[in-house]
Amino acid sequence: MSALPIAAAAEIDSGDTAWMLAATALVLMMTPALGLFYAGLVRSKNTLNTFMMCVGAIAVAGVVWALVGYSLAFDGDGSLLGGLGYFGLQDVTFVPREGTTIPHLLFMAFQATFCIITAALVSGAVVERMRFGPFLIFVALWSVLVYSVLAHWSFGGGWLASGGTLDFAGGIPVEMGSGFSALAAALVVGQRKDYGRQALLPHNAVYVLLGAGLLWFGWFGFNGGSGFSTGDPSVLAFVNTLLTPACSLVMWFVLDLIRGRKVTAIGAATAIIVGCVLITPAGAFISPGWAMVLGAAGALPCYAVIVWRPRTRVDETLDVLAAHGIAGFTGILFIGFFASLAWNGVADGLFFGNASQLGDQALAALVTPIYAFTMTYLLLRVMGLFTPLRASEQEEAIGMDFIQHGEEAYASGEGAILVMPEADGEVMVADAS
Amino acid sequence: MKLVIGIVRPEKANDVLEALYRAEVRGVSLSRVEGHGGELERVETYRGTTVKMGLSDKVRFEVAVSDEFVEPTIEALCDGARTGEVGDGKIFVLPLERAVRIRTGESDQAAVTPVGANR
Numbered sequence: 001m002s003a004l005p006i007a008a009a010a011e012i013d014s015g016d017t018a019w020m021l022a023a024t025a026l027v028l029m030m031t032p033a034l035g036l037f038y039a040g041l042v043r044s045k046n047t048l049n050t051f052m053m054c055v056g057a058i059a060v061a062g063v064v065w066a067l068v069g070y071s072l073a074f075d076g077d078g079s080l081l082g083g084l085g086y087f088g089l090q091d092v093t094f095v096p097r098e099g100t101t102i103p104h105l106l107f108m109a110f111q112a113t114f115c116i117i118t119a120a121l122v123s124g125a126v127v128e129r130m131r132f133g134p135f136l137i138f139v140a141l142w143s144v145l146v147y148s149v150l151a152h153w154s155f156g157g158g159w160l161a162s163g164g165t166l167d168f169a170g171g172i173p174v175e176m177g178s179g180f181s182a183l184a185a186a187l188v189v190g191q192r193k194d195y196g197r198q199a200l201l202p203h204n205a206v207y208v209l210l211g212a213g214l215l216w217f218g219w220f221g222f223n224g225g226s227g228f229s230t231g232d233p234s235v236l237a238f239v240n241t242l243l244t245p246a247c248s249l250v251m252w253f254v255l256d257l258i259r260g261r262k263v264t265a266i267g268a269a270t271a272i273i274v275g276c277v278l279i280t281p282a283g284a285f286i287s288p289g290w291a292m293v294l295g296a297a298g299a300l301p302c303y304a305v306i307v308w309r310p311r312t313r314v315d316e317t318l319d320v321l322a323a324h325g326i327a328g329f330t331g332i333l334f335i336g337f338f339a340s341l342a343w344n345g346v347a348d349g350l351f352f353g354n355a356s357q358l359g360d361q362a363l364a365a366l367v368t369p370i371y372a373f374t375m376t377y378l379l380l381r382v383m384g385l386f387t388p389l390r391a392s393e394q395e396e397a398i399g400m401d402f403i404q405h406g407e408e409a410y411a412s413g414e415g416a417i418l419v420m421p422e423a424d425g426e427v428m429v430a431d432a433s
Numbered sequence: 434m435k436l437v438i439g440i441v442r443p444e445k446a447n448d449v450l451e452a453l454y455r456a457e458v459r460g461v462s463l464s465r466v467e468g469h470g471g472e473l474e475r476v477e478t479y480r481g482t483t484v485k486m487g488l489s490d491k492v493r494f495e496v497a498v499s500d501e502f503v504e505p506t507i508e509a510l511c512d513g514a515r516t517g518e519v520g521d522g523k524i525f526v527l528p529l530e531r532a533v534r535i536r537t538g539e540s541d542q543a544a545v546t547p548v549g550a551n552r
Contacts, residue, residue: 198447394516397444406477414467415488419476 009222012094013101016229020102020110026221027113031058031120037269038124039409040207043200045399046128047409053123053135060136061119061143065112072148075109077157081149100228110225111151118174119143122376124318125182126189128200129390132404141145141383142181146375150177150368164360166335166347167228168237171281171328172368179246179325180369181327181376186382191315193393198283207263212269217243219276236343237283240291243277247295255303270323274302277327282335285346285382298330300346329365336361434529434545437506439494440468441514441522446492449513453494457542458502462495462511472520473549491522497545 016060035054042050061069066252071086074097086092086108094103126135150173153160160172194200202208223241227234252271254262278298286294305322336358339349348354383389390396395403402408441449446463453461467488474485496506503526510524534544 033473194447397442399444402475407479408477411477411479411486412467413484415469415486416477416484417474417487419483419485 023221023225030218040204044203049400054120057120073151102325121178124320125186168283175328176368180372182320184376186316195315212272233284244279244295248275251299281331352370438525439510452509452513456505
């Protein structure tokens with residue numbers, strides 16, 4: 001179905017459009033912010049490679065989204081998948097989509113930034129060992145096979161949305177989609193060679209805090225823009241994006257104090273992410289009071305998984321599963337309990353007498369992890385038949401910055417000799433092929 | 434009494450520490466150094482500027498040991514640091530004139546024997 005939206009619905013609102021232009025830019029900024037956050041969490045020899053995985057996601061997922069991903073997610077209301085009517089952005093014009101008051105083109109760009117950050121999130125599972133080329137190919141295929149499909153189910157008129165499942169800003173495609181895909185990616189790519197043998201510590205906690213802060217800032221566009229307007233839902237989601245992470249932070253401080261008698265900085269950065277993820281699906285569906293409860297209570301399962309995961313053999317390196325998968329899962333279910341018709345004008349949850357909403361939410365919380373995990377697992381297994389997914393042990397030891405990019409994050413320049421174009425001697429060139 | 438200096442690849446430093454620990458060599462100092470020893474130079478490119486990195490990062494171990502520990506220390510350094518490629522590093526063994534443990538004033542043999550060591 002590629003027909004333009006019905007003319008009667010097509011009324012552009014300048015206020016809504018102004019806000020959505022800003023919100024789109026805010027969400028795009030989240031991906032470099034994630035790069036900074038992730039780069040601080042790895043060892044210094046992998047700083048650039050880790051950051052570049054996020055930059056690579058902007059490049060590849062952005063292009064693939066415009067070519068085919070957007071169409072599969074948002075063309076028509078097929079139950080499982082959209083159509084190809086918007087292939088290459090044909091018919092995506094200034095005329096608003098049905099039910100929105102912003103140009104269709106802007107709607108597409110806003111959704112593109114979601115696809116980009118979700119693909120970038122998955123990199124957290126495979127940093128410090130996955131080769132850059134195969135990662136880019138993975139992003140291209142994954143953004144279509146996993147993200148577009150989940151986005152269609154929850155946002156684009158697919159079976160979850162039409163069945164009544166509520167997901168305001170992407171608990172299904174973005175958070176659970178990335179979290180459970182990350183688990184599969186970590187299992188297929190395998191653990192780092194020194195994992196479980198040496199302490200592999202974050203090399204710059206300030207990057208981590210600054211990255212988390214910028215992510216939170218961008219998240220106001222992410223959640224606040226997911227109403228596609230300046231109306232009440234956007235305001236509620238915006239304010240909840242302030243309240244929920246604040247409560248997660250307080251809870252994280254308490255848990256840190258109980259566990260180690262000290263409040264940790266990297267724990268705080270993690271709590272900010274967890275809080276933002278928790279409120280992502282529930283944004284405009286729950287009252288500010290319940291959003292605060294969600295922030296505090298939802299931090300508990302995420303904290304538990306973050307403490308438990310490093311004791312396993314699964315090197316899901318930057319805990320995407322805990323911070324996004326588990327938090328997204330919790331937020332989606334929380335809607336089923338505490339959604340409030342008085343606040344959202346859509347539906348009540350179990351707590352307010354509507355048990356069926358919990359059923360709709362539980363269905364999404366069950367199916368999404370299975371789909372994301374299975375598809376990502378199969379995709380990487382098949383890719384692994386054609387190309388090695390990870391660097392050799394020796395390359396991993398030297399560090400991915402030099403091996404994959406021929407640069408260092410912290411090059412001193414001492415002893416560096418300029419190479420003139422005509423000079424050629426026997427030299428060691430980074431081979432990232 | 435000898436001072437054993439081992440200059441190794443930074444990525445092998447942890448393996449060396451493990452090997453030294455297994456050989457029951459306890460007192461170790463290490464520092465990050467830059468140097469050049471005939472290995473192939475790395476080429477890096479920053480925008481339009483291509484450079485040969487003439488100096489490589491290395492880690493320098495300094496271990497002061499009694500005579501009976503000289504061989505185990507050298508073996509541990511070799512085992513931990515060897516990859517077989519050019520650039521694995523060097524070991525230098527120097528005679529040590531005197532050693533003093535600051536805390537107790539003990540000198541020489543007693544000073545280089547770790548607290549609680551069997552030998």
